[in-house]
Amino acid sequence: MASPVEGIDQSNAPYVIVSSDTHAGLYVEDYRPYLEQSAHAEFDEWLTTRHQHRAMVEEMNGAYVEQWERDNEVGLKGAFDPEIRDKTLDADGVAGEVIFADGDSVTGMEAPPFGAGLQAGMITDPRLAWAGARAHNRWLEEFCATNPPRRAGVALVPITHGIDEAVKEIEVLAGKPGIKGIMIPTMWHDNPSYGHASYDPVWAACAEAGLVVHTHSGEADTDAYNDNMAQFMLEVAFWTHRPLWQLLLSGAFDRFPDLKYAPVECGSWWVGDLLFKTDVMFGGQNWKVKKMASRTKGLIQRLPSEYIGTNVFIGASAMSKVELRRRYVNGLDGLMWGTDYPHPEGTWPNTATRLSTDFQPIPVEETRLLLGLNAVRCYDLDIDALSAIAADIGPRPTDLHQDLELRTPPNAIREARFWFDDYGIEWKG
C-alpha cells in the first residue's frame, strides 16, 4: 500500500475543498409538485404536524431560533436557491459538496414529505416513506443539475421499507448524473439488521451503480433517553456508525468489492479504537480464542482497518482538534471534512476562521486529502472542474498559517496504529 500522501501537491496552491456534509431541501410546502398525487391528502395532514413542531421549537427556544434565522437570513435560503447557495459556498471557500436532505435542522421546516430524510426509519407506512423519498429525489436531481461539478447529491432510499422497491429506485438513480450516493435509514428498527444477507441486492445494486451508501446522524434510541438530551448527544454517534460494522464484519465489502459506505456527521473520534478492537479479533496473535475465534474465521478477507479509504470513508464533518490529531490512527485516506452547511452545528458561516484555527499544525499534503481529495476519490468527482472553481475561492495553505515544508513522517500510520505492535499483528502497509 503506497502512502496516501504520495504524489499530493505540497505547494501553496488553493485547496480544493469538498464539504462531505451539506444539506439542502425545499420548504416543506414546496415539495407538493414533486410528490405523487396519491399522497397529497396525507401530505396536508403532515404539513400541519410540521407547523406544530415549529411552534413547539419556537416556544422552547424562541430567542435562539429568531437570532439564528435573522443573522443568516440570506445564506439559509441557499438550502433551495442555487444562486444563493453558490455564493455562500464561495464565501466559505468550498468548491464542491455532498448534499443530504433536511436543510433546516433547527425547526425542521425543510424536511422531505413525511420526514423521509433523516427520520425515514421512523415512518411506519412504507407507501409514504417511498413517496416522500421519491419527491425529494426528483427535486434533488434538478437541484444538482444547477451546477453539476459542484453538487454531489445523496438520494433517499429507505431500504427498511422494502428491498425490491429499493433496488428499483437505485436502478433509476444510477442514470442521474448529479446523484452520487444514497442515504439509508440510520436505524433498522424492527427489520433485520444491515448485516443480514437479505440486504445483499441493495449493496449489489449500489456497487454496480457506483452509488456510495450513507447513514447520517439524526436518529438514536430515543425511547431510552427519558427526554434527557445528554443521553441523545452521547449515543447518537454510536447509532450512526453502527451500520458500518454491520456491513464490514458481515463481509459485504468482500462480496461487493465496489461497494462504498460512509457514516456522516458522527465524528471520527471513535474510528481508531473500533479498528483496534476489530483488527485484533481477526489478526491478533495473542487473542484468547475460547469458543469465539472459530466463529470469526472467514467472515472477512482483510483486516477491518484495511477497508478504510477503499470501501469505507468517514464523513467527519467539522472535525474537532482531537480528531485532527488522530488522523493517522483513524485513516488519512478515509477521512472527509465537512461544513454541515446550512446547519448551525457546523462551521458555516465561519468556515475560513475555523480552518485557519484548526489546520495550522497539519502538513499541506494531508490537508488536501482531508479537505477534498478523499471525497473526490470516494465520489469520483470531477477534479479538474472543482480545481477551476477552487482557483478563485479556495483558501491557500498560507491562509491556514501552515508550514509549507512540513511533511508526513514516513511511518506515521504504522506508529499510530498501536495494536499492530501490542498484539503482534502483521503490518501489510
Added chain:
Amino acid sequence: MASPVEGIDQSNAPYVIVSSDTHAGLYVEDYRPYLEQSAHAEFDEWLTTRHQHRAMVEEMNGAYVEQWERDNEVGLKGAFDPEIRDKTLDADGVAGEVIFADGDSVTGMEAPPFGAGLQAGMITDPRLAWAGARAHNRWLEEFCATNPPRRAGVALVPITHGIDEAVKEIEVLAGKPGIKGIMIPTMWHDNPSYGHASYDPVWAACAEAGLVVHTHSGEADTDAYNDNMAQFMLEVAFWTHRPLWQLLLSGAFDRFPDLKYAPVECGSWWVGDLLFKTDVMFGGQNWKVKKMASRTKGLIQRLPSEYIGTNVFIGASAMSKVELRRRYVNGLDGLMWGTDYPHPEGTWPNTATRLSTDFQPIPVEETRLLLGLNAVRCYDLDIDALSAIAADIGPRPTDLHQDLELRTPPNAIREARFWFDDYGIEWKG
C-alpha cells in the same frame, strides 16, 4: 482535588492485589438446596436445557473445551471449593477478589438457576428470575464467609423484574458481611431505561446499604448480529457500560451521593473519549448550543469526569497495554484491574507473567492504585487483613521489573484530558 497518588507507598513492598472481576458458582445441579421448593419443577426442566447447551458447545468446540478443562482441572474447582480457591488466588498473587456469578463461561455449567446471573435480563418469568437470584445469593453469602477479608461478593438483584422486590432484597443483603455489591441485568430490555426515575428506590437502597451497583459483560443486542460473533465482540462493551451514562447523566449520583457504580469486564479503552464527549456537553465554552444546551442544564452538578473515582469505578479486568497507557485520561483513581478467574479470557493461570509484562513502565504508586487500592476504596475492604495476606503472596515492584524511582508527573491527568484545553473548560483538579 488531591493527586490520587498522594501518600501512596512507593517502596518495594508487595502489592495488595484485589481482582475486581472473578467468578464463582456451584455446579448447576448443586444449587438445588439453595433454591426455594416452589421452583424445583422448573429447575429440573432448566437443568435439561443446560446439559443440552453443554453438549452443543462440545460439538462446536470440543477440542478446546477438553483442553481447557484438562489443563486447569484443579483450579477450575475453585469456582465453588473455597480451599482450592484460596490456593489458586495465592498462586496468582491475588489477595482479595470481587466475586460475580457464573464460574464457567465456557460451557455455562456453573450458572445460577434459570440463568439468573449474567443472563438475568433474558429471563421472562420474574418469579424464576428472583428464585434463581436468591438461590445464588444464599450460597454466595456462605461462600464469602469462608474467608471474609478476601471475598467481596456481588449478589444478584434483577431490578428489571420488579423494583419493590429489588429494594426488599437489597435490604436483606445490606446486613450480610460478605456482600459488597449487587449486579443488575446489563440490559433493561423492554423496561424503562436505567436513567428513569422509577429506579430511584433501588439506587437509594444501595447508597444507604453501601452496596456498589454493577453491570457485567455478557449480554448484548444479540438479535442484531445474525449469528456473527464479531458483531457481538465489537458491541458487548457498549451494552455493558451503557448504564453508566444512564445513571450519571440522569443525576443519580447527585441525588444519591453515596451511590457507587462499576461496569465490569468491558475494558476501559472507551472511558476517556466518553468523558471527553460528556464533559464538553456540560463544560465546553465553544460548544454550539442550538436547541440542545438548554436541555442539558441542571441535569448534573459536576462534570462527568469528576464522578470517576468517587461514584464511578471501572472494573477493567485484564487491562490491555493501551488501556494502561491511557490510565491518566481514563482516571487513575477509578480503574480496577482484575483477573476474571476462573474464565479463560482473563489472566489466570498466568497472572504473574502478565503483570510482569504489562506493568514494567508504570510507577509503583500508580500500580498500587490500579491493582488494589482503588478496589479497596470502592468496596471499603479491610486493607490491614488484605495486606497481611499480600505479605506472603503479593508480587513486589521489582518482580514486575519496575523502576522504584519512577514518579507520576505532577500534571499527568490534566495533560491527558485534552478536552479541557481544546474546549476551554475550567480545570478544578
